[in-house]
Amino acid sequence: MKTGKMAVMTGVNQPFQVENYPILPATDGSVRLKLLASGVCGTDLHIHEGRLGVNLPACVGHEFVGVIDDITEQDSLQSGLVKGDNAIVCIAVPCGKCLLCKTGDDANCVNMGVTNGKPPAEPPHFHGGYGEYTFAPPENLIPIPRGLDPKMVAVFACAGPTTLHAFNLAAKAGGNLEYAKVAVVQGLGPVGLFAVMLLSALGVPNVVAVTGRENEKRAAAARSLGATHVVSLAKEGEKGIGDLVASLSGGLGADLVFEASGNPAAVPVGIHLLRNRGMYLIPGQYSDSGTVSILPQLITFKALRILGSSQYSIADVKKYLSVLENTPQMHSKILDLASFYPVEEINAALEAAAKGENIKTLLA
Ligand SMILES: [Zn+2]
Ligand SMILES: [Zn+2]
Incomplete structure (x- = not known):
């Protein structure tokens, strides 16, 4: 046989x-x-x-x-x-x-x-x-529709539906992402890159991609998919990134932060970057990478909306294919x-x- x-x-x-x-x-x-x-x-x-x-x-x-x-x-x-x-x-x-x-x-x-x-x-x-x-x-x-190269489809076969599922949960919670003026994406693995692409396709005018260390390959990928700014914590630091988001948002803070780094240390940074009533989507912390301290007061004081998202369903895979077709x-x-x-x-x-x-x- x-x-x-x-x-x-x-x-x-x-x-x-x-x-x-x-x-x-x-x-x-x-x-x-x-x-x-x-x-x-x-x-x-x-x-x-x-x-x-x-x-x-x-x-x-x-x-x-x-x-x-x-x-x-x-x-x-x-x-x-x-x-x-x-x-x-x-x-x-x-x-x-x-x-x-x-x-x-x-x-x-x-x-x-x-x-x-x-x-x-x-x-x-x-x-x-x-x-x-x-x-x-x-x-x-x-x-997979006939017009789509299956190898291209495979690139975001998990990251795409994962991201779309998180966006769908955001929409169900009243988060109109297409009205966001400033969105921050933490982490430029496949999930972060697909989020950059989607936010850009939705017409979000400022898509700020944040990496931990500088990585020119990932930065170039993020730009090619629609990031308007690519910054790294190692180079710009939390303060530099906060200043950038403040300048883009007239001092308000980010409408949306999307956590795709998987690094627990990203979470307190994301909370700080959000504006009052901003939305934090967290599909990135799938594996247990330890604990981190946060200032819960900010959740209350800024009246934040924090949403986790983990698995996806077949409906998200179908949506992913239609995003690619479009x-x-x-x-x-x-x-x-x-x-x-x-x-x-x-x-x-x-x-x-x-x-x-x-x-x-x-x-x-
Ligand atoms: Zn996967
Ligand atoms: Zn069940």
């Missing part, structure tokens, strides 16, 4: 092992895709470092696109998907029964399952994103952010991603 490669995580901070597994046929409820691109997420690095738990050995990876390679007649009839369709795989399996699911908030399901959690030894073996193939239920596949001028810029590695170079890919050498690391 033909086999395919998979990069298997066997231990915390241990090199991944590239193993071969038989490529089994699709079965009802389990579509086979040949992977076209699979992102290395900050979350994957945190799993590898032992900061987020996972059962080992594991095929990790949760942000991937593929081409449908085998699908049963029944699944094809029911889903409308056919062999040759490109699709994003959304790994989330909300329970559909809990309070959150029943009130239209399935991204925050309290009994959330995933499609990529099974061990590699269990057929059909390819459950995650770090392999040449993957299997997923048809309801977890979101077809921004054709950005496609080549997005693809320029990607560095691709074959599956067998997984350890080099992870090392480069951990060092922050690439803007977006993907297997392809």
